Amino acid sequence: MNIESLMLEMARAAKAASIWMARCPSAQKNEVLLNIADQIEAEAEGIQAENRRDLNNARDMGLSDAMLDRLTVKDPTIQSMAQGLREVAALDDPVGAVTKTWIRPNGLEVSRMRIPLGVIGIIYESRPNVTIDAAALCFKSGNAVILRGGSEALHSNQALAGVITRVLKAANMPEKAIQVVPVRNREAVNILLAQEEYIDLIIPRGGEGLIRFVVQNSRIPVLKHYKGVCHVFVDESADLDMAEEISVNAKVQRPGVCNAMETLLVHRTVAGEFLPRMARRFTAAGVTLRGCPETCRILPGISPATEADWYEEYLDLILAVRVVDDMDAAVAHMTQYGSSHTEAIVTSDYRRARRFVREMDASVVLVNASTRFNDGGQLGLGAEIGISTSKLHAFGPMGIDELTTTKFVVFGDGQIRS
């Protein structure tokens, strides 16, 4: 079968399975998720053997140590996949939930009821655990899903797909509810992105290059974020001890992720006191600073920041620092250079906290907390399928509810329109 027919058949089969999935009771979905968890643990050796084939190929192709690390399915990876499945099984089922009900003057009872989106396509890079995490969330929310992982993880992903298919078959569920693209061919992605008749949503997960490729080639709606240029603004009224801990946490705790701070903005009034303290902490943590002229004056010896630094998502132990005249200047900086991802203020001033929350145009806006909390798990969504920085359908971390939509349900007693 050629690649075009294969992908078309997968898309059609997913659509057919999605009708079944939309009607599937919670208990049945949860049982499948728990059985997949058990089976992944039971078949860990076989999965890891397939993973070693991927790793050998990857080494031959000269992949970096970081990439090899992400590709490796260690024992803890197996445990974490199984645990993730059990956690998703324990989440409330969004399907059928009525979010609101009201009665019209003519007696009609109108409700909004959550239903699945239909078929979701996930396009991602090397980590094989995404196969399980994403499949679990789509499945629990009553959607059919097509997973397309990185070509370097093909054997690992096929091994996981095998487990899933066997569990679905044993449960008499449609096997095509969860499908993993079984070929390396890049063309598969292009064909998938053109199946707007069968696929309702595409979620790309990976680097900016992958995401831009998907957005440019998709005829299906895409939920995505390109990057996270996240800021912390230390106001003149800030508790400077708190500001110090939040800034260090936002930059250092895990610098390579999208919700890490990239630029620190400091109110002029407190810059002279705050910046030297911060510089000591950051230097101790191995962070390189790049400063505006005022920052460089206060901290002699650090590199000056260029205009390009303000736009930069370092994903590394590098931090741009700018002294601003007031909160307006801070908000203006975030608006101009930010990515609508995550913005935080440290302040003790009631009015500024309120203004910041109202005015900042970002998917997560925080007062006196680390930017690192922009995460579905941390914010209490249960688990996260991704983060959206565009506003349609979802803005911010997307949990299981964001994989659903609502329909209107109307109960009447013979009402007609006059």
Next chain:
Amino acid sequence: MNIESLMLEMARAAKAASIWMARCPSAQKNEVLLNIADQIEAEAEGIQAENRRDLNNARDMGLSDAMLDRLTVKDPTIQSMAQGLREVAALDDPVGAVTKTWIRPNGLEVSRMRIPLGVIGIIYESRPNVTIDAAALCFKSGNAVILRGGSEALHSNQALAGVITRVLKAANMPEKAIQVVPVRNREAVNILLAQEEYIDLIIPRGGEGLIRFVVQNSRIPVLKHYKGVCHVFVDESADLDMAEEISVNAKVQRPGVCNAMETLLVHRTVAGEFLPRMARRFTAAGVTLRGCPETCRILPGISPATEADWYEEYLDLILAVRVVDDMDAAVAHMTQYGSSHTEAIVTSDYRRARRFVREMDASVVLVNASTRFNDGGQLGLGAEIGISTSKLHAFGPMGIDELTTTKFVVFGDGQIRS
């Protein structure tokens, strides 16, 4: 200025105005809406004079009477535009509304707060009242809007735009918050649809041709429905008097709109009793029937329906009728031939009512009520910007809330992530 620069400038100006709009207090927005209403009434003569220029051109171009009728701004049209503005002014402002708040174990207070989408583009056909209705909803929800009406309504729309701009100016509000494309050139639409950097959402309103054109050419997300192939299923347990009134209302009350019934499905058990009654009512109302073989057997003399009839959106006094063996067959018919728009059942059976509501994949699912209730006003959304039959962001009638999204607001006391 060439058309490309003009459209780009409009898009950029809208984006700039949207930042201002997002922060605009309700009272100020409402005052502008009420002032526009007053001013439209005060300037009715001038608006109608410009409308006569459009009508004269349209007559010269040989437009149909139906199209001329839709284009005409009569006194009641002026009244209804003013009333619409006052109704939108009276709606609750969605911006800043907190839809949910919860506390995390670490004490973080997390909320979801409604914010505007940003810039909305509306592309529509001849009715000039859409200019006012759509502008009002986008403005009230804190969005900037670019309106592109039918070329045959250019003078009417420019007259309305003039009123809006003068009111915005007098209120010291950004004039570019509401803009009407001032040129006939079709190319303007193509350029608009490529401004994904500045425009967040496109809503086309009009015939299927317009909507398909917009979807195929837009790089911006589009909310739309192509057509409404709506069904009423009369179950064997139906109160046949109720079924008769609902069916007549769904077909006859306003046959030219998307939520009118196009196909009637009747349970075999009651077809012999119900169909002759219905045929008398429909014949009296001037409705032509096209039936399945069983319908033709019960109602000799009516035309047989072809396969194509089941897919047809007549928008006219024509009705396809099919006798089905049971509810499964009815649901299967709606799933195969329907457009996910509006589906109704008439039944007295508790379990079937519940099953229908759960299983029907349509934006509005009704039990014992006319399909004609799929309408934002009728369902209590206040006013309606359109209907979506795709599931992302909105499904069904879209009111003012659907012109917003939510951001996460997090209040902490120095929380950091461990």
